[in-house]
Amino acid sequence: MIEMTIDGIPVQVEEGSTVLDAARFYGIEIPTLCDHDGLSSYGACRLCVVEIGKGENAKLVSSCTYPAETGLNIRTNSQRVVSARKMLVELLVAMCPSSKTVQDLASAMEVKQVRFKVDKTNDCILCGLCVRMCEEQMMAKAIGFVNRGKNRKITTPFDKKSDVCRTCGGCLYICPACELRCQGPAADTDLCNACVNVQPVCLKEEDNKMCFLETCGWCYEELGRKNNKKEIIKK
Amino acid sequence: MANIDNILKKHGYKKSELIPILQDIQAEDRWLPCETLKYVSEKLDIPLIDVYSLATFYKSFSLKPRGKHVVTACCGTACHVRGGPKVLQELQNQLHIDVDETTPDKHFTLETVRCLGACALGPLVVVDGKYHGQMNTKKVASTLKKYSKKKK
Ligand code: SF4
Ligand code: SF4
Ligand code: FES
Ligand code: FES
Numbered sequence: 001m002i003e004m005t006i007d008g009i010p011v012q013v014e015e016g017s018t019v020l021d022a023a024r025f026y027g028i029e030i031p032t033l034c035d036h037d038g039l040s041s042y043g044a045c046r047l048c049v050v051e052i053g054k055g056e057n058a059k060l061v062s063s064c065t066y067p068a069e070t071g072l073n074i075r076t077n078s079q080r081v082v083s084a085r086k087m088l089v090e091l092l093v094a095m096c097p098s099s100k101t102v103q104d105l106a107s108a109m110e111v112k113q114v115r116f117k118v119d120k121t122n123d124c125i126l127c128g129l130c131v132r133m134c135e136e137q138m139m140a141k142a143i144g145f146v147n148r149g150k151n152r153k154i155t156t157p158f159d160k161k162s163d164v165c166r167t168c169g170g171c172l173y174i175c176p177a178c179e180l181r182c183q184g185p186a187a188d189t190d191l192c193n194a195c196v197n198v199q200p201v202c203l204k205e206e207d208n209k210m211c212f213l214e215t216c217g218w219c220y221e222e223l224g225r226k227n228n229k230k231e232i233i234k235k
Numbered sequence: 236m237a238n239i240d241n242i243l244k245k246h247g248y249k250k251s252e253l254i255p256i257l258q259d260i261q262a263e264d265r266w267l268p269c270e271t272l273k274y275v276s277e278k279l280d281i282p283l284i285d286v287y288s289l290a291t292f293y294k295s296f297s298l299k300p301r302g303k304h305v306v307t308a309c310c311g312t313a314c315h316v317r318g319g320p321k322v323l324q325e326l327q328n329q330l331h332i333d334v335d336e337t338t339p340d341k342h343f344t345l346e347t348v349r350c351l352g353a354c355a356l357g358p359l360v361v362v363d364g365k366y367h368g369q370m371n372t373k374k375v376a377s378t379l380k381k382y383s384k385k386k387k
Pocket of ligand 1: 130133134135138140141142143164165166167168169170171172
């Protein structure tokens with residue numbers, strides 16, 4: 001058994017697990033994108049960053065690939081982690097704004113603006129899930145990463161129909177970019193998250209209706225703002 | 236055509252020797268045709284996509300036919316400020332090809348590189364591994380001439 005602390009809580013995990021496994025086991029949420037049960041860890045999206053180490057030696061690592069070690073002091077929600085995560089998700093949105101998964105992650109982190117140049121033509125975030133799916137679950141090895149740098153992409157050998165592809169659709173199933181984002185009123189803005197950016201009609205005031213937008217967070221936001229105002233007025 | 240079987244044998248059909256094998260083939264044929272990659276992947280029992288990924292990753296492997304002489308112009312910072320772009324333009328004009336292209340007679344291939352670590356010699360043009368320093372638009376023609384086909 002390995003003993004370490006996550007967010008100040010002492011935890012015990014089995015040898016060979018990753019920091020992410022440990023956090024999940026204890027119900028501590030870390031957002032992930034390129035990690036999937038049944039596939040090897042790859043560490044492509046970096047969304048699962050956590051902070052380890054002390055003082056000047058503190059550093060950010062990807063929890064899905066970092067092995068649990070005795071004595072580790074892991075912070076999953078420090079200022080540094082949260083801002084790194086937000087920037088990463090913004091970069092992901094900029095890379096592939098059409099993906100529902102990415103947009104949802106951005107919404108969940110209440111990202112309201114993308115500071116980077118958005119590429120609306122790109123439809124892949126190079127997370128490698130499809131490649132691992134094809135290799136590890138479908139035993140096909142039909143697709144892979146080709147070229148490098150800014151030309152890196154996923155394709156079959158020579159961009160031709162592959163002889164070994166089973167046309168199982170596993171790669172499509174697992175791809176986080178294949179599911180398109182909400183096609184609602186603001187379908188071609190950089191950030192879809194209508195639920196964060198646009199104030200939804202609040203149903204709280206209506207007695208006979210129930211709100212299902214639990215993750216919208218607007219109520220809390222409003223509440224916060226009102227409280228602030230009150231405080232300001234008081235002062 | 237390189238004798239691929241010989242090259243494979245030389246490396247003992249080892250999977251780990253994929254890069255040296257491809258290098259040897261490239262050294263003989265100057266490029267890696269699709270059939271060659273397929274053959275190597277079958278013989279070494281490596282999935283074709285892995286061979287293809289590797290061959291497209293390294294810039295020294297070419298999946299397009301290359302000419303007899305490879306002309307590489309440096310586009311690094313030092314060469315750039317010393318007039319590298321003009322030299323490159325002159326090379327393109329004289330060879331009538333773009334970067335990463337080969338002349339129709341398969342004699343010259345034009346490539347670019349980011350800094351060869353010999354900035355003092357800039358602007359630098361390398362032909363078949365031989366460095367031609369302090370290049371300028373006037374010297375381009377004479378340099379290319381050295382490598383042109385011998386007139387019979
Ligand atoms: S459809 Fe083809 S490429 Fe996609 S996972 Fe299945 S075998 Fe691999
Ligand atoms: S195609 Fe989809 S699954 Fe594959 S790397 Fe791109 S985003 Fe990931
Ligand atoms: S989930 Fe860890 S890097 Fe993507
Ligand atoms: S910039 Fe050309 S050799 Fe360094």
